[in-house]
Amino acid sequence: MKKILMILAVVLAFSVNAIAATINFDSTATGTYTSLSFSDLTITYTGGNGSFDVMAANPGAPISGNALLTYYTNPGAAPFLVTFNSNTNVNAFSIGVGDYNQDEDNTYLQAFDAAWNLIGDDYYQNPDSQYGGDLLSVATTSSIKYVKFWDADPFAGAVYWDQLTYENNASSVPEPSTMLLLGGGLAGLAFWRRKQRS
Numbered sequence: 704m705k706k707i708l709m710i711l712a713v714v715l716a717f718s719v720n721a722i723a724a725t726i727n728f729d730s731t732a733t734g735t736y737t738s739l740s741f742s743d744l745t746i747t748y749t750g751g752n753g754s755f756d757v758m759a760a761n762p763g764a765p766i767s768g769n770a771l772l773t774y775y776t777n778p779g780a781a782p783f784l785v786t787f788n789s790n791t792n793v794n795a796f797s798i799g800v801g802d803y804n805q806d807e808d809n810t811y812l813q814a815f816d817a818a819w820n821l822i823g824d825d826y827y828q829n830p831d832s833q834y835g836g837d838l839l840s841v842a843t844t845s846s847i848k849y850v851k852f853w854d855a856d857p858f859a860g861a862v863y864w865d866q867l868t869y870e871n872n873a874s875s876v877p878e879p880s881t882m883l884l885l886g887g888g889l890a891g892l893a894f895w896r897r898k899q900r901s
Contacts, residue, residue, distance in 0.1 A: 721794070721795075721870040721871060721872045722870070722871045722872075723868065723869070723870050723871075724742075724743065724868070724869060724870075724871060725866060725867065725868045726741055726866075726867040726868075727767075727768060727769075727865060727866055727867075728757055728768065728769040728770055728771065728865060728867075729768040729769050731757050731769055732757065733756075733757050733758055733759060733769060734756070734757060735754050735755070735756050735776055736754065736755060736756075736757060737752075737753045737754050737755075738753075739757075742788075743787060743788050743790070743791045743793075743869070743871055744785050744786060744787045744788060744791070744869075745785070745786050745788075746771075746783060746784070746785055746867075747783070747784050747786070748773055748777060748781065748782075748783050748784070749781045749782055749783070749784050749851075750773065750777045750779045750780075750781025750782075750860075751776070751777035751779065751781070752776075752777065753777075754776040754777060755771055755772065755773045755776055755777065755783070756771070756772045756773070756775055756776055757769050757770070757771060757772075758770060758772050758863070760772070760863045760865075762801050762802055762803045762804075762834050762835050762836075762863065763801060763833075763834040763835025763836075764799075764801075764835045764836075765799030765800075765801060765835065765836065765837070765838060765865060765866045766799060766800075766801040766802075766835055766836065766863045766864075766865045766866075767865065768865070769865075770863035770864055770865040771783065771863065771864040771865070772860075772861075772862070772863050772864070773860040774858070774860040774861040774862075777860065778858075778859060778860045778861070779859050779860055780853055780854065780855045780856070780859035780860065781853060781860075782811075782813075782851035782852060782853035783851065783852050783853065783864065784849065784850070784851055785849065785850040785851075785852075785867070786848070786849055787847065787848055787849070787850075787869075790873055791846075791871050791873050792846050792871065792872040792873040793846060793847040793848075793869050793870060793871055793872070794842065794843055794844065794845070794846065794847065794870055794872055795840070795841070795842040795843075795847075795869060795870040796812075796814055796840065796841055796842075796847055796850050796867075796868070796869045796870075797838045797839065797840035797841075797866075797867075797868045797869075798812065798838065798839050798840075798850075798852050798864055798865075798866065798867050798868075799836065799837070799838050799839075799864065799865045799866035799867075800827060800829065800836045800837065800838075800839060800852070800854070800862050800863070800864055800865075801829065801833070801834075801835040801836025801837070801862065801863055801865070802829060802833070802835075802836060802861065802862045802863060803834060804831060804832050804833055804834050805831065805858075805861075806831050806857055806858055806861070807828065807829065807830060807831045807857065808828070808829035808836070808854055808858075808861070808862045809826070809828050809829075809854065809855045809856060810826070810827045810828070810829065810836075810839060810852070810853070810854045810855075810862060811824070811825070811826055811839070811851075811852065811853055811854075811855065812824060812825040812826075812839035812840070812841060812850065812851070812852045813850070813851045813852075814841045814843065814847045814849070814850050815847070815848060815849040815850070815851075816845050816846060816847065816848055817846070817848040819849065820845075822841075822843045822845045822847065823841030823842070823843045823847075824841065825839045825840055825841055826839075827839050829862070836862070838866070839852060847869075852864065
């Protein structure tokens with residue numbers, strides 16, 4: 704019986720692993736948007752008239768292909784807002800930020816729970832000599848519902864955002880194939896035990 708319980712625990716442990724997802728915007732057409740919706744989240748911009756651009760940009764890692772930019776439609780330090788859908792349980796989030804070597808960039812990230820309590824934040828200063836940039840990231844034991852990220856002075860909003868990555872822990876219900884394998888294994892063990900007793 705102990706063996707059966709151990710096998711069950713192992714199978715269930717593998718079935719609740721977090722699913723990491725990355726949105727690199729390469730499949731999003733270039734143009735001006737007021738929101739972008741994906742399977743687990745929606746991205747909006749909170750400044751001006753709410754519009755932002757998806758542009759081709761390749762200043763260097765982590766920015767390549769298409770990326771988000773607000774500077775031409777709504778320059779300023781207002782944040783992008785990521786809202787996760789109700790079927791998510793996100794505990795880790797990161798976003799790449801970068802620019803061409805024009806000016807210093809002061810970039811910020813904040814993560815909030817469903818009640819808008821701040822549960823994590825990060826800051827990155829991109830030097831004026833830098834091609835590309837780095838990642839802003841948070842990891843928390845609380846569930847992330849909202850994320851804000853933005854670029855402040857000296858030229859607020861003049862950075863590219865790419866490689867949005869998050870871990871969704873809402874995959875706690877095993878897939879049907881996992882349940883079939885588990886059921887078959889348990890039935891086989893029960894049959895084997897009966898045979899041993901007779």
